[in-house]
Amino acid sequence: QVQLQESGPGLLEPSQTLSLTCTVSGGSISSGNYYWSWIRQHPEKGLEWIGYIYYSGSPYYNPSLQSRVSISVDTSKNQFSLKVSSVTAADTAVYYCARDGPWGSLHFDYWGQGILVTVTS
Amino acid sequence: QSALTQPASVSGSPGQSITISCTGSSTDVGLYNYVSWYQQHPGKAPKLMIYDVSKRPSGLSNRFSGSKSGNTASLTISGLQTEDEAHYYCSSYTTASTRVFGGGTKLTVL
Numbered sequence: 001q002v003q004l005q006e007s008g009p010g011l012l013e014p015s016q017t018l019s020l021t022c023t024v025s026g027g028s029i030s031s032g033n034y035y036w037s038w039i040r041q042h043p044e045k046g047l048e049w050i051g052y053i054y055y056s057g058s059p060y061y062n063p064s065l066q067s068r069v070s071i072s073v074d075t076s077k078n079q080f081s082l083k084v085s086s087v088t089a090a091d092t093a094v095y096y097c098a099r100d101g102p103w104g105s106l107h108f109d110y111w112g113q114g115i116l117v118t119v120t121s
Numbered sequence: 122q123s124a125l126t127q128p129a130s131v132s133g134s135p136g137q138s139i140t141i142s143c144t145g146s147s148t149d150v151g152l153y154n155y156v157s158w159y160q161q162h163p164g165k166a167p168k169l170m171i172y173d174v175s176k177r178p179s180g181l182s183n184r185f186s187g188s189k190s191g192n193t194a195s196l197t198i199s200g201l202q203t204e205d206e207a208h209y210y211c212s213s214y215t216t217a218s219t220r221v222f223g224g225g226t227k228l229t230v231l
Binding site (some may be wrong): 035039046047048049052058061062064076096100105106107108109111112113114 | 122123124155157159166167168169172173177210212214217218219220221222223224225
């Protein structure tokens with residue numbers, strides 16, 4: 001059973017960089033044709049896809065966030081990470097990591113529990 | 122990329138059937154069979170309900186079904202139960218190799 005767990009600071013000040021890590025257990029991040037995604041949900045709002053990465057490929061990002069977002073993978077730790085630079089209150093949201101794929105059947109089948117990140121001065 | 126369009130809310134009585142629509146474009150829903158649906162209860166992570174337009178994950182009730190016609194996908198829930206009350210989101214792959222979600226639909230079981 002694959003499990004994902006988000007970790008990182010829950011409170012940030014405006015202009016700081018948000019850094020979150022997703023630890024994958026129950027399976028290797030580098031096995032299978034899976035992509036690894038970050039998704040966020042603003043308070044009382046819908047889901048917003050942020051981006052994904054394949055363990056050996058380039059990341060893809062939501063065009064609306066592309067200039068501030070970076071996703072990377074560390075196969076040795078079975079983790080992938082998200083960075084969002086120059087955060088504002090508009091980045092306050094619950095951030096989820098999720099497994100996406102495999103190619104030929106693209107869907108988010110496993111999700112982390114989510115981590116609330118609040119941006120406030 | 123624009124979010125997929127879902128009705129803000131739908132409602133039904135126990136035992137009834139409801140359908141939630143998800144409208145995209147020829148660059149996402151209309152082009153690929155990579156439409157999936159997620160159920161989210163308050164304070165919980167989303168749960169996969171339907172993938173590849175109409176496939177159900179193992180163990181999921183057959184009360185949930187999916188379909189697609191042109192640029193619009195649909196989720197149908199038959200035999201409504203009180204525990205079905207939740208938010209539902211559709212998602213699709215796009216020509217830009219990205220993913221897009223619908224705005225979400227709140228299902229109320231009266």
